[in-house]
Amino acid sequence: MAEPSKVIHVRNVGHEISENDLLTLFQPFGVITKLVMLRAKNQALLQMQDVPSAINALQFYTNVQPTIRGRNVYVQFSSHQELTTMDQNAQGRGDESSLSSVSLGVCYWANSGCTAKSNSPGHNPSYAISYHCGSATPGFQALIQYQTRQSAVTARTSLQGRNIYDGCCQLDIQFSNLEELQVHYNNDRSRDFTNPNLPTEQKGRSSQQPGYGDVPGMFSPEAHGARAVGFPQMANAAAIAQAFGGGLPPGISGTNERCTLLVSNLNPDRIDEDKLFNLFSLYGNIVRIKLLRNKPDHALVQMGDGFQAELAVHFLKGAMLFGKRLEVNFSKHPNITQGADTHEYVNSNLNRFNRNAAKNYRYCCSPTKMIHLSTLPQDISEEEIVNHLAEHGTIVNTKLFEMNGKKQALIMFESEEEATEALVTKHASSLGGSIIRISFSQLQTIRENSQSGRNIGEKLLGTADDGFGSPFTCNRNYFLENQKLNRHYPSFSFRLQSRKNYTSDAKEFDESAFEAERLRLDAKARESMAEASKRVMEATAEEGKEDDPKAWKWVIRKRVWDFMESQNIAQNPRPVHHRIPNFVGAAAAAKNLSELQVFGMANCVKVNPDSPQKQVRFLTLSDGKKLLTPQPRLRTGFFSVLDSSMVTPSTINEACTSVGVAKYGRPIGLDEKIKVDLIVIGxxxxxxxxxxxxxxxEGFAELEYGMLRYMGAIDDSTLVVTSVHDCQLVDDIPIEKLLVHDVPVDIICTPTQVIYTNTAIPKPQGIYWEKLSPEKLGQIRILRELKSRIERETGQKLPSGPSEKLPPTAQRKRRPYRAK
Known part of the structure; x- marks a missing residue:
C-alpha cells in the first residue's frame, strides 16, 4: 500500500459518474484542491488540501463501501504526493476554438441546433456538426466551432459534466484537434450559423443516405435496426430518465443499440414463445421471438429498442425459471429474420409499452416473490384467484383490493421462481371472463390490517432488515445502545396504554385568533432565522472555533427556503422560512403520490398536517381510506383519526386543513390499536x-415516527413517502452526520417525477430519550405522560437530552380556543 498522500486514487469510476459525484463523496472530509478524471481508465485522481484530510477519508471508506449511482468505487492512496497538472480549460488547449462534445447517457438524438444551444451559454457558435460515432465510442458526438477561443473555453468550463436533459445525456466536452470546420449544408446534422442560405441537402442525394464518414443516416431504418418498428416509444430520453426518478437505474448505461437478445439455459420441456413474451414484455415491447430448434434451450428475443433490451438483460440475467437459471445476453444478430419458425408480436395488444410507457418503465424490476394482478372481474373472490394460481407454488399471502374502481390483487409466493412461473404461465389468461394482466410488484410485504387481506399459514412475512447490516458506521454504537434500551421495555413495544385521550370535544378553534398568532410567530421566525444564519457564517469563518453540529442543516434549509421565495415557487402561507414549504405544483405531486401502488393498497395513511400535503389528505379521505394526522406540534394531544364517514362533501375541504383535522377528527391516545400502512411526511x-x-x-416528524413505533403501528417495512418540489432535491446532505432518530424516505414524489431512493439509512426504532431536551419535553404533554409511565412501571429513570433553545415556531403558546 502506498504511503499516505494528499492524492487519492479512485477506481471503477464509470462514465455515469461525474466530477460533482466525486466531490460530494469526499467534501465532508476537507477541501478538495484538484480533481483529474481519467475517463479512458475509469479512474480518477483527487487531491485533498492536506494529508490528514486524505487519511480521514480513507479510514472512513475502509469501513464503509463507497457507492456512487449504484456503482461501488474503490479508493487508495496514490503514489503521487501532489497533482501538478495544468488547468486544461484555459492553459492546456486554450488556443482552440473547436469543441468535441460527446453526449453520454440515454441514446437520444440531439440535432445540430439543439447541440449548439446546449453549448452556447451566452456565446454564439459559428458552426456545428453532429454525427453518430461507431461502436468503439458509444453515444453521439458533435463538433462545435466558436468565433473566439475564449468563447470555446467558457463553454467547456460552464457545461462539462452537465446534462442536456434532466437526469440524462451527460456532456463530456474536450477540445478538438481540428482548426476549422467545413460546413456545406444546413440540416439536422450540420449547420453554419453565419450563413443561413446554405442548401439543406446535396442535389440527388437524400438526407436518409449515409453521411459523414460513411456513417448510416441518423434517421434511416438501418441506423438503429428495430428502432424503425412503429411503436409509439417515449418522445425523448428525458422522459425515460424521469420515469426512473431523474436518472437511470444503477448498471443501466442507456447507450445500448442492440435490440436482439440471446436467452439460454431454458427448460425446453416447459418453455414456449408466449411464456417468453409474458416475461420479457415486462421490460419493453416485443417484436418477435424465435426458439432455436437446433439448440432447444436457446431462444432469440427481439425487443422494441436497445434501451428496452438493456433493461431486460439487467433485470433478468440469472433469474430462475422452471428449475433453470436464465442466461440473457445481447445477440450478435441485429434482428430476427421473419420466417415460419418465428412468432410475431409487433402488433400484439399485449405489449405493455404502447401506452403509459413512463409508468411501465417505473415499475421495471427483477423478479420478486410478489405479483400484482389487474383487470380482474368486479365479482372475483380471493379463493378464485388462489385456485387459478395455486398450481405454480406455495401462496403465503394474498390481498384483494380496489383502486380507482377496479379490482386488483397482490399474491405473495414462497420464492421468486414460483412467482415467475405463475407470471409467465398465467399472464393474459382468462379468469372469470376477463383477460388478466400480471406483473412483479416491488412491495416486500402485504400488511395484515383489514379483512381484505389474509395470511395463508402461520408464516411471518417480509421482516425488513433492522439496520444492523447497513453500511453506515457513524452513530453505530449509539444506534446499538438505543436498541438495547428499547429491549429493556418490551412490554411497551406493542402495548402502550395511556390513561387519557387528549380530546378537545368541549372546545373549538378560534380561527381568527389562530391566524393572528401565526403571523406574529412568522415575523419572529424570520428574525431568528437571520440571527441563526449570521451565527453559522461567523462560526464557519472564525478559524479554530468548533461549528454547531446542526449548522450544516440550517445552511441547506435556508438555501432552499430562499430559493423558493426568490423564484416565486413558494405558495401561501408565506414566507416559507421555518416551515415545511408549500409550493407551486403541490397538487400535482399529490396526484403522483396517489397513483403509487402502495397508496392504492393502503387502508390507513399517516399524513403530516402541513399545507403542501393538504391535497394528499384530501385524496386519502376521498379514496375511502383512514387518515391519521398528528395534532399540530403534538400540543393539544396526540393524533386525530378521520375517515369518509366523519365528513360531508361540504366539510371535507376544511377537514383537510391543520385546523379542520383537529376539529372533525377523533383524538386518539396511546391505547389505540391501529395499523398504519403508509407514512407521508413533509x-x-x-x-x-x-x-x-x-x-x-423542530423534530416533530421524528417524534411522531418514534411514537408510532412504540405503539406497534409501524415497523421497518412501512414505507415513508415525501412530496416536495423538484427544487427541494439536493445532493449535499452528508449521511455520516445524520443522527439515529433522523427519518429517511423511501419514495419521493414531485410534480414531475416519482423517485424510489432504495435508501439504506436505518429507520429509527423508537423514541431516543437521551436526545430529547427538557424544553421539548416540556412542550409535549403526551411525551411527559409516556416517559412517566415507563419510569413507574420499570422502576428506572430514563435519560434526558441536553438543554436547547427551541426555534420560534416551537415556542407557540397554547392554541386559542373559544367555547362552543
Whole structure:
C-alpha cells in the first residue's frame, strides 16, 4: 500500500459518474484542491488540501463501501504526493476554438441546433456538426466551432459534466484537434450559423443516405435496426430518465443499440414463445421471438429498442425459471429474420409499452416473490384467484383490493421462481371472463390490517432488515445502545396504554385568533432565522472555533427556503422560512403520490398536517381510506383519526386543513390499536440518491415516527413517502452526520417525477430519550405522560437530552380556543 498522500486514487469510476459525484463523496472530509478524471481508465485522481484530510477519508471508506449511482468505487492512496497538472480549460488547449462534445447517457438524438444551444451559454457558435460515432465510442458526438477561443473555453468550463436533459445525456466536452470546420449544408446534422442560405441537402442525394464518414443516416431504418418498428416509444430520453426518478437505474448505461437478445439455459420441456413474451414484455415491447430448434434451450428475443433490451438483460440475467437459471445476453444478430419458425408480436395488444410507457418503465424490476394482478372481474373472490394460481407454488399471502374502481390483487409466493412461473404461465389468461394482466410488484410485504387481506399459514412475512447490516458506521454504537434500551421495555413495544385521550370535544378553534398568532410567530421566525444564519457564517469563518453540529442543516434549509421565495415557487402561507414549504405544483405531486401502488393498497395513511400535503389528505379521505394526522406540534394531544364517514362533501375541504383535522377528527391516545400502512411526511430538503431528509428543524416528524413505533403501528417495512418540489432535491446532505432518530424516505414524489431512493439509512426504532431536551419535553404533554409511565412501571429513570433553545415556531403558546 502506498504511503499516505494528499492524492487519492479512485477506481471503477464509470462514465455515469461525474466530477460533482466525486466531490460530494469526499467534501465532508476537507477541501478538495484538484480533481483529474481519467475517463479512458475509469479512474480518477483527487487531491485533498492536506494529508490528514486524505487519511480521514480513507479510514472512513475502509469501513464503509463507497457507492456512487449504484456503482461501488474503490479508493487508495496514490503514489503521487501532489497533482501538478495544468488547468486544461484555459492553459492546456486554450488556443482552440473547436469543441468535441460527446453526449453520454440515454441514446437520444440531439440535432445540430439543439447541440449548439446546449453549448452556447451566452456565446454564439459559428458552426456545428453532429454525427453518430461507431461502436468503439458509444453515444453521439458533435463538433462545435466558436468565433473566439475564449468563447470555446467558457463553454467547456460552464457545461462539462452537465446534462442536456434532466437526469440524462451527460456532456463530456474536450477540445478538438481540428482548426476549422467545413460546413456545406444546413440540416439536422450540420449547420453554419453565419450563413443561413446554405442548401439543406446535396442535389440527388437524400438526407436518409449515409453521411459523414460513411456513417448510416441518423434517421434511416438501418441506423438503429428495430428502432424503425412503429411503436409509439417515449418522445425523448428525458422522459425515460424521469420515469426512473431523474436518472437511470444503477448498471443501466442507456447507450445500448442492440435490440436482439440471446436467452439460454431454458427448460425446453416447459418453455414456449408466449411464456417468453409474458416475461420479457415486462421490460419493453416485443417484436418477435424465435426458439432455436437446433439448440432447444436457446431462444432469440427481439425487443422494441436497445434501451428496452438493456433493461431486460439487467433485470433478468440469472433469474430462475422452471428449475433453470436464465442466461440473457445481447445477440450478435441485429434482428430476427421473419420466417415460419418465428412468432410475431409487433402488433400484439399485449405489449405493455404502447401506452403509459413512463409508468411501465417505473415499475421495471427483477423478479420478486410478489405479483400484482389487474383487470380482474368486479365479482372475483380471493379463493378464485388462489385456485387459478395455486398450481405454480406455495401462496403465503394474498390481498384483494380496489383502486380507482377496479379490482386488483397482490399474491405473495414462497420464492421468486414460483412467482415467475405463475407470471409467465398465467399472464393474459382468462379468469372469470376477463383477460388478466400480471406483473412483479416491488412491495416486500402485504400488511395484515383489514379483512381484505389474509395470511395463508402461520408464516411471518417480509421482516425488513433492522439496520444492523447497513453500511453506515457513524452513530453505530449509539444506534446499538438505543436498541438495547428499547429491549429493556418490551412490554411497551406493542402495548402502550395511556390513561387519557387528549380530546378537545368541549372546545373549538378560534380561527381568527389562530391566524393572528401565526403571523406574529412568522415575523419572529424570520428574525431568528437571520440571527441563526449570521451565527453559522461567523462560526464557519472564525478559524479554530468548533461549528454547531446542526449548522450544516440550517445552511441547506435556508438555501432552499430562499430559493423558493426568490423564484416565486413558494405558495401561501408565506414566507416559507421555518416551515415545511408549500409550493407551486403541490397538487400535482399529490396526484403522483396517489397513483403509487402502495397508496392504492393502503387502508390507513399517516399524513403530516402541513399545507403542501393538504391535497394528499384530501385524496386519502376521498379514496375511502383512514387518515391519521398528528395534532399540530403534538400540543393539544396526540393524533386525530378521520375517515369518509366523519365528513360531508361540504366539510371535507376544511377537514383537510391543520385546523379542520383537529376539529372533525377523533383524538386518539396511546391505547389505540391501529395499523398504519403508509407514512407521508413533509420535507424542506431531501436527497434522491440516499433518501436522507431534512425537516424544518423542530423534530416533530421524528417524534411522531418514534411514537408510532412504540405503539406497534409501524415497523421497518412501512414505507415513508415525501412530496416536495423538484427544487427541494439536493445532493449535499452528508449521511455520516445524520443522527439515529433522523427519518429517511423511501419514495419521493414531485410534480414531475416519482423517485424510489432504495435508501439504506436505518429507520429509527423508537423514541431516543437521551436526545430529547427538557424544553421539548416540556412542550409535549403526551411525551411527559409516556416517559412517566415507563419510569413507574420499570422502576428506572430514563435519560434526558441536553438543554436547547427551541426555534420560534416551537415556542407557540397554547392554541386559542373559544367555547362552543
Amino acid at each position: 420535507s424542506v430538503a431531501v436527497d434522491p440518491k440516499t433518501g436522507a431528509r431534512l425537516g424544518k428543524g
